[in-house]
Amino acid sequence: MTSQNVSADDAADLYPEIRDKLLTPAEAIRRYVRSGAQISIGGFTINRNPMALIYEIVRQRIGDLHLVAHSNGQGLDVLVGAGCVRLIEVAYGGNGRFAPTCFRFRKAVERGEVLVEDYSNYQMTLRFLAGALSVPFVPTRSGLSTDLVHRSGFSAELREELATADEAAGRRPRTPRKKLVVTSDPFDGESSEVILLPALTPDVTIIHAQHVGDDGTVRIKGLTFADLEQAKAAETVIVSCEEIVPRDWIRTDSDQNCLPGFLVDAIVPVPWGAHPTACHYFYDYDPGHLNLYRAAAKDDDAWAAYLDEWVYGPPDHDAYLARVGGDTLARIRADSVLGYTPGLDRR
Amino acid sequence: MSDHSDSAARPAGPPAPDAPQPAAPGTYSAREMMAVAAGRLIKDGDVLFAGTGVAMLAAAVAKRVHAPRAIVFFETGGIDPTLTELPLAVADPRVMDGTAMNSGLIESFSIVAHRKLHTIAFLGAAQIDRYGNLNSTCIGDYRAPKVRFSGSGGACDAGSLASAFIVFMQHGRRKFVETLDYLTTPGWLAGGDSRRRAGYARGGPLAVVTDLGVLEFAPDTHEMYLHQHYAGVGPEQIAENTGFELDISRATEAAPPTEHELRIIRHDVDPQRLILG
Incomplete structure (x- = not known):
């Protein structure tokens, strides 16, 4: 089984329009994902996680990541379990029937190996949308009077430390000093409260698509989850894909496309790149592997052996x-x- | 547009003479009973925000038995799928089968919150209190939890924005608690009109379906009471398994699943017994 039809050099010759963006998984991660980066990954639980690139982050032993996530189950659990993550802002650390709570995520939180701050799926999606639209915050009524509003996972001291470090580096704090703000609707007076959620602009967003054109145009088939908001909010966008397809083909039916090539920094052709999660029209999730993963993830020694064998x-x-x-x-x-x-x- | 205001008056007694044959005691599981009891709360034309697990069985059975025009959609963006094969996660590719459209989270939450739709969400949780507030986040101190769960996912959003929600729980004193360790999803908050005062224009829990019975909420105080107990389960047994004081004075016995409902669950909906076990 060969996942690459052609070598990277040959691919660059084949696709001159995107030759500077065409990278192997190892090259893309080495070039764009630094220890300490704030990253987001595409997909949702057992579907279209960019696993080939996630495995490469683990192989390159990149650490101290700040993962901003909605329900990125499988990818999240591998990154957390391999010790790549320090901070997580998350809505859901589960994987459907394969893990009511992701096993490595649960252990890491209970052992204090990662710091977690909770939001909801809609809240996280809105935060990416705000980042994509270049507005500083976004209002919602979802979560009023809940502990998502009342409790911050990150301490005030940690927030201050993170914000100060970013400001010293000349950038807007990636972790604001407040988790969120509850205020009255400025159009409706005091009678009605709204939550203001801070925008997210991750350093890197990594997504997996079915098709990328040889002009860089991205086409995702099936559910897009929050991939597009995540991509448009990010400083750097890496897209792995099942296939590179001709410009003429992808531009014939452009209604189906979701990102223009000029928003994409790296293109990584990697067939079966979402395995063991699903990639619509290409493959289903792999129940055998997800069951094997579950058995390994429950036990520390078995988990270490899993990482050795598979990553x-x-x-x-x-x-x-x-x-x-x-x-x-x-x-x-x-x-x-x-x-x-x-x-x-x-x- | 459907109206759930009369759901408490849903018939609970023995079926009418021409009704389908009820299954004999001991021939069905608690999970099958839960799916059927919850399915009966669904009305034709309801727009259902579905999770996975027993909730999925309930929706699939209701669509096949009495609510063919109920619409199921998923927070991941799958709108009105056929449910030919049972999804094992809300992102299972099977939620895209024969859909009206495949979209994403933003589109899906705009349906949950849509002011012209009557949307009903199915939610599960680790803990519930007497007002139907839910915890799916942690046990113990939030920053150093004894047990960590998955977290909200879309539950807080559905509980905040949908017209109503139905909760699935296993009954037990550690799950039905006086005080939640973490309030993930807003129910009736502190009861009375506190939910409305908090800024929620609509919504709130409609019913809690457990392995022992069905609980609902008093219209004024919004406190939980026992609505139905399943055949073979005493109301006192349910009170004993509840960690707060529960009014069982209004409880009636739920009608058992019919042979038809069981056949549909076992043969059409979950032939691999992925959720039935």
Whole structure:
């Protein structure tokens, strides 16, 4: 099983319009993801997580990350479990039926290995949207009088430290001094309260798409989750993809496209790049691997062995896929009409 | 547009003579009963914000039995799927099967909050209090929790913005508690009109469906009371499994699942027993 049809050099020759942006997973992470960065990842629980790039963050032992997330289950759990993350702003650390609460996430929080601050899915999506629109905050009524409003996961001292460090580096604080603000609706007087949520502008957003044109245009098939808000809010956007497709093809039906190439900094062709999560029209999630993951993630020694076998061991995604095996990949290959794999044994 | 104001008056007694055959005691599981009891709270034309697990069974059964025009949608952006195969997460690609549209979180929450729709959300939680407030975040101190759960996800949003929500819980004193360790999702807050005063224009919990019975909320105080107990479960048993004082004086026995409902759950909805177990 070969995940790359052509080498990176050949690809650059094949696709001259995006040759400066075409990178391997290792190159993209080395170039754009630094220890201490604030990052966001695309997908949702068991669907379209940019796993090949996440594995590469782990392989390069990048640490102290500040992960800003809604429900990025599988990717979040691998990053947290591998010790890459220090701070998490999150709505949901679960993975559907495969993990009511993600196992490595739960252990890390209970052991105090990561600091967590909670929001809701809508709140996090609104915060990315505010970042994308270059406004400093966004109002909502979701969460009034709850502990999402009353309790801050990060202490006042930590907030001050983070904000001061960013200001000293000449940038707007990525973690504001307040989690959020409850105020009265300025149009409706005192009768009605709203929550103001601070915008998010992550250093890097990493998403996985089905198609990227050889002009850089991005097409995501199926649910987009909050990928587009996350991408448009970020300083740097890395898009991994199943296929590079011709400009003529992707521009024929541009209604289906979701990001123009000029918003994308790195393009990483990596087939099966979301495994073991699903990628609509290409493959389903891999229930066997997610069950194996669950069993490993419950136990510290088994987890260390999992990381060795599946992440540190394989030097790249091709080697990872070889370990997954062609028979497994064939079993989860999606029906080209339905987009998933009907009748797949998901027990 | 549907109206849930009369849901407390839903018939609970023995079925009419021409009604479908009720299943015999001991031939169905608590989970099947939960799915059926919750499914009966769904009306034709309701717009349902669905989670996974038993909630998914409830929606799928209701659509096939008595509410074919109920619309199911997911916070991830799948709007009105067929539910031909059971999704195992709200981002399962099966939530995209035959949809009206596939979108994203922003679009989906604009449907939850839509002022012209009657939207009903299905939620689960680790803890619930007498006013139907939910904790799905942690046990113990928030910054150094004894047990960490998944967190809100879209639950706080659905509880804040939907027209009503239905809660699924296993019954037990550690789950039905006097005081939540963390208030993730707003129910009736402190009861009475406190939810409205907090700034919520609508919404609130409609019912709590457990493995023992169905609980609802008094219209004035918004305190939880026992509405129905399942066959073979005594109201006192439910009170004993509740960590706060529970009014059981109004409880009636819930009608058991019909053979038809069970056949649909077992053969059409969850043939791999992914959720039924």
